[in-house]
Amino acid sequence: MFDSSCIFCKIIQGSIPSTIIKENEYVTVIENIAPKAPTHYLIIPKKHLIDVAQLTQADQQFGWNILKIAGEVAQEKKLSGFNLISNNGKSAGQSVFHLHFHFMSGKNLYSGEFKL
């Protein structure tokens, strides 16, 4: 379930401290310690999954609860706009190889080169 060398596994298990925003049986939402937006959380499954490409049917509850808890956090924090972003693979900018989604709000991410 966990990888002893993974920083996110250590955070989930509590051996590295974090500020928990919300959690359930399958996922935890923590403050990003280096925020890039006024609100910047990380949504992390409580299983050492590498990335979205590795998800199988057996991981359904971990995957679904990432989206479900994102919606719950948005409602509870009364955030009418938010971006969910997952980088999968080193070439896509992933730096911690434990699946996670960035939850960001309060910043226009698309003021630069492209508009999605």
Place this chain on the structure above:
Amino acid sequence: MFDSSCIFCKIIQGSIPSTIIKENEYVTVIENIAPKAPTHYLIIPKKHLIDVAQLTQADQQFGWNILKIAGEVAQEKKLSGFNLISNNGKSAGQSVFHLHFHFMSGKNLYSGEFKL
């Protein structure tokens, strides 16, 4: 299930043409007609859901299959790196109010101001 004024509902129902990359019972993956990366797909649930904040437990299969099919597409297209991005709410850059995730590959999205 569908909204007759929604462009993504029309695409799902086939009344507006699209290039389908992959689909299953719950979601469809199409080419973005205005790509912002060498690979740029849109993953769209086959139900008129507004955004992630609107998801409820009843939408589990729609939500889960977004992530599941993203992983399948990455494997089938042999894309080792990809970004999944969902903008929720006008203030976060959402322009079509039918839940969707951008699937992008082949471009460094974070060469500008911030690195996620």
